[in-house]
Each structure stands twice: as C-alpha cells, then as structure tokens.
Amino acid sequence: MTWEQARQTARDCVGQPLPVVTRSLADALGHALAEPLTALTDLPPFDTSAMDGWAVAGPGPWQVGGAAVLAGERSARLSDYGTAVPIATGARLPTGATAVLRREHGEFDAEGGTLHDRSTGPGPVAPGRDIRPRGQECHAGEVLIPAASTVTPAVQGLAAAAGYDRLAVHRRPIVELLVLGDELLESGLPRHGRVRDALGPMLPPWLRSCGADVIGSRRVADDLGLLREAVHNSPADVVVTTGSTAAGPVDFLHATLEEAGARLLVDSVAVRPGHPMLLAELPPTPDGRTRRLVGLPGNPLAAVAGTVTLAAPLLRRLGGHADAEPCRMRAAAPLPGHPRDTRLLPVQCTDHEVASLPFDGPAMLRGLAFADGLAVVPPGGVPAGATAEVMRVPGM
Ligand SMILES: Nc1nc2c(c(=O)[nH]1)N[C@H]1C(S)=C(S)[C@@H](COP(=O)(O)OP(=O)(O)OC[C@H]3O[C@@H](n4cnc5c(N)ncnc54)[C@H](O)[C@@H]3O)O[C@H]1N2
Numbered sequence: 128m129t130w131e132q133a134r135q136t137a138r139d140c141v142g143q144p145l146p147v148v149t150r151s152l153a154d155a156l157g158h159a160l161a162e163p164l165t166a167l168t169d170l171p172p173f174d175t176s177a178m179d180g181w182a183v184a185g186p187g188p189w190q191v192g193g194a195a196v197l198a199g200e201r202s203a204r205l206s207d208y209g210t211a212v213p214i215a216t217g218a219r220l221p222t223g224a225t226a227v228l229r230r231e232h233g234e235f236d237a238e239g240g241t242l243h244d245r246s247t248g249p250g251p252v253a254p255g256r257d258i259r260p261r262g263q264e265c266h267a268g269e270v271l272i273p274a275a276s277t278v279t280p281a282v283q284g285l286a287a288a289a290g291y292d293r294l295a296v297h298r299r300p301i302v303e304l305l306v307l308g309d310e311l312l313e314s315g316l317p318r319h320g321r322v323r324d325a326l327g328p329m330l331p332p333w334l335r336s337c338g339a340d341v342i343g344s345r346r347v348a349d350d351l352g353l354l355r356e357a358v359h360n361s362p363a364d365v366v367v368t369t370g371s372t373a374a375g376p377v378d379f380l381h382a383t384l385e386e387a388g389a390r391l392l393v394d395s396v397a398v399r400p401g402h403p404m405l406l407a408e409l410p411p412t413p414d415g416r417t418r419r420l421v422g423l424p425g426n427p428l429a430a431v432a433g434t435v436t437l438a439a440p441l442l443r444r445l446g447g448h449a450d451a452e453p454c455r456m457r458a459a460a461p462l463p464g465h466p467r468d469t470r471l472l473p474v475q476c477t478d479h480e481v482a483s484l485p486f487d488g489p490a491m492l493r494g495l496a497f498a499d500g501l502a503v504v505p506p507g508g509v510p511a512g513a514t515a516e517v518m519r520v521p522g523m
C-alpha cells in the first residue's frame with residue numbers, strides 16, 4: 128500500500144464522527160464543533176466607549192456634568208449638544224453622545240466646568256471617534272466559526288463573548304496506549320542490554336493534540352496471552368500499540384489480531400521509516416461500538432511516522448475535526464528519497480523553505496527534536512527548489 132493510500136484508508140474507515148455531546152466552554156477545549164458557532168448577540172452588544180475620557184455631544188467646548196459613566200452600568204443620557212460626561216473604556220455610550228474625547232486630548236477647566244478639545248494629531252474630535260459601534264465585530268446570527276473547527280483557547284474566548292455557556296461538540300475518541308517490549312526501562316540509564324521507553328512519554332501529548340482523550344498508557348509484556356487480554360479488555364475506541372509489528376520471535380501483534388478476528392485495513396506501508404505500521408478494525412463491542420487498533424512500529428521515529436500517517440487522520444475524523452490543510456514548502460537543498468518508498472523526513476522550516484536535519488535514522492529522535500515538521504518525500508527524492516508537502520508534527 129502506498130503512503131497516500133494508507134493515510135486515506137485511515138480517514139475513510141470512519142463513516143461518521145463520534146456522537147455529539149454538549150460541554151461547558153472549559154471542557155470543550157480540543158473538541159471539534161458539531162455545528163457552526165453562530166453569534167447569539169451583536170458584538171459589541173451596544174455602542175461602547177473605546178477610551179477613558181469624556182462622552183461628548185456635538186463639537187466642543189462642552190459643559191461637563193453628572194457622574195462618570197462606568198463599564199457595566201446600564202445606560203446614561205447626554206441631554207443637550209455641547210455637554211459631556213466622564214466615561215470609562217468599555218462603558219455603554221450615553222444616548223445623545225456623538226464621540227469620545229480621550230482623557231489626554233481634553234483640557235478640563237474645573238472652575239467653569241468646561242472641557243476643551245486639545246486633540247493635535249488627529250484634529251478636533253469628529254463624530255464617531257473612539258466609539259466601538261454596536262455590531263462592529265458581528266451581528267447576531269452571523270456564523271463566526273464553521274462546524275468541524277477545533278475549539279482552541281481563542282474559540283473559547285470568542286464563544287464566551289458571543290454569549291455561549293456550552294458548546295455542541297463531538298465526543299473525543301478514547302485512546303489507550305499499550306507499550307510493548309520487555310527490553311524497555313521506565314527510569315534510569317540504559318543497562319544490561321535494555322533501553323529506555325521513549326514512546327510512553329512522547330506519544331500521549333501528540334495523541335491528545337490529534338483530539339484523543341488518552342485514558343492511559345501502560346506497558347504490556349511480550350506475551351501473547353497478556354497482549355490478547357489487554358486488547359480485548361481495553362475500553363478505548365482506538366487502541367494504540369507500539370512495537371511488535373514486525374516478525375521477530377516475540378512480536379505477537381499479528382497473532383493477537385488474527386485470534387481476535389480483527390480485520391486488517393492497513394498491514395505495512397511503502398514508507399520509510401515506519402513500513403510495518405498497521406491499522407485494524409477490532410470486532411464490535413457487545414453494545415455495537417466499533418473499535419480500532421493502530422500498531423506503531425517500535426523504532427521511535429518509525430512510531431512517529433505511524434502516528435502522523437494512521438493515528439492522526441483516524442483520530443481527527445473520529446473526533447469530527449476538519450482535515451488539516453496540506454502545506455507545501457520549497458526545499459532549500461535536495462531532500463533525499465528512497466528508491467521506491469515515500470520517506471518522511473524531519474525538517475526545519477525557515478521563510479517558506481525546508482531543510483532536512485541530521486540524525487534522522489528510524490531509531491533516532493535527535494533530528495526530530497529540532498524539527499518543525501515531517502516532509503513527505505516521494506520516491507526518488509525532491510530536488511532543490513522544488514516543493515514538498517510538510518506535515519506539522521502534532522503538538523510542535
Ligand atoms: N527481518 C526484518 N526485521 C525487521 C524489519 C524487517 O522488515 N525485516 N523491519 C524493521 C523495521 S523497519 C522496524 S520499524 C522494526 C519494527 O519492529 P517492531 O514494531 O516489531 O518493534 P520491536 O521489534 O519491538 O522494536 C524495534 C526496535 O525499537 C525499539 N523500541 C521498541 N519500543 C520502544 C520504545 N517504546 N522506546 C524506545 N525504543 C523502542 C526496540 O528496542 C527495538 O530496538 O523492525 C525491524 N526489523
């Protein structure tokens with residue numbers, strides 16, 4: 128299977144995104160909007176002073192009277208032309224006011240109660256100056272953000288400003304990470320032929336940034352029975368495993384999937400690194416829920432390749448997120464390719480150009496740690512000056 132076919136299969140195996148739920152604004156972070164975010168009010172909701180100063184009616188000088196109008200007060204009124212009242216930024220503009228004179232542009236004669244316009248740069252205060260008119264940003268009913276957009280902190284803020292307490296979003300796919308390999312250590316220095324687990328710390332934040340609700344990450348010993356049990360009992364929508372994809376003496380993933388009656392949708396991909404990556408549909412749960420398994424190869428950079436190729440598109444589709452916009456960038460120097468397979472190469476991006484990084488072997492993370500993304504290098508490579516697709520590594 129080509130790399131493009133594998134990525135498309137991971138998307139297409141999802142018929143419908145997960146069901147719609149409502150969440151408080153705080154809890155909606157990272158979910159995909161199930162419907163467009165439509166303004167429930169005009170913004171600003173009323174004519175508002177943009178500056179601290181005076182609300183003025185007509186041209187100056189003005190007679191100042193009345194208590195300062197503060198933000199949060201209901202309303203005030205300027206009865207006549209030639210009058211003014213002190214006002215705070217964010218306060219509702221009094222009816223009858225035609226402009227706001229900034230504090231630093233006015234000279235107030237306390238004795239006579241008279242205010243003079245001393246504006247220099249912009250000239251005398253003109254009607255509308257320093258007023259944020261009602262509806263300047265949006266009108267009630269206007270679509271602010273399309274459905275399938277991710278709820279970011281900015282979307283949370285905008286939704287609050289536009290009057291929302293809760294949002295309709297898609298449920299996030301539940302993911303459990305199973306890290307396989309008896310040779311792995313969870314602390315200390317590599318020793319006695321054993322190495323540190325690099326994927327347990329690295330993958331959960333990436334999977335979360337693809338929209339997953341990662342409920343756990345645990346080690347499973349290289350044992351067919353234990354792996355079978357872990358996969359069978361996992362409550363996850365998507366089980367993500369690392370290691371055991373190849374045909375080594377203790378690689379039990381294929382046997383486990385076969386025993387479980389799983390359907391292999393992707394079983395090895397023409398990509399370097401990461402070619403043994405796989406995607407399987409597990410038999411449905413008793414309540415009819417579809418479960419899937421993404422098998423990431425054990426070599427750390429190969430696992431990252433599997434994450435961006437299979438896990439990210441699958442999780443984004445399940446969570447109802449729009450597909451990421453492809454981004455193409457110019458190669459500053461040739462990007463070396465594989466003769467037959469696609470290569471995913473850690474690259475640094477500068478001014479719309481990408482450059483490959485050293486230490487890009489399948490078992491290495493040193494290049495990736497400096498990377499802005501992974502360039503998709505077609506068979507044969509990319510000559511200098513030509514463009515290549517660059518996938519942002521999630522979370523980078
Ligand atoms: N005869 C062949 N052998 C291998 C092939 C092949 O085509 N023919 N493919 C190689 C490629 S490519 C990869 S990638 C690996 C995939 O192997 P597995 O998915 O079965 O992974 P393991 O054998 O368990 O581990 C491979 C390697 O990665 C290290 N590892 C595993 N998990 C972790 C982790 N969490 N953190 C850090 N390092 C990890 C493990 O110690 C091994 O060194 O197979 C090749 N072999």
Ligand code: MOO
Pocket residue numbers: 399400401402403424426428429489490
């Ligand atoms: O998939 Mo392997 O990555 O070439 O190490």
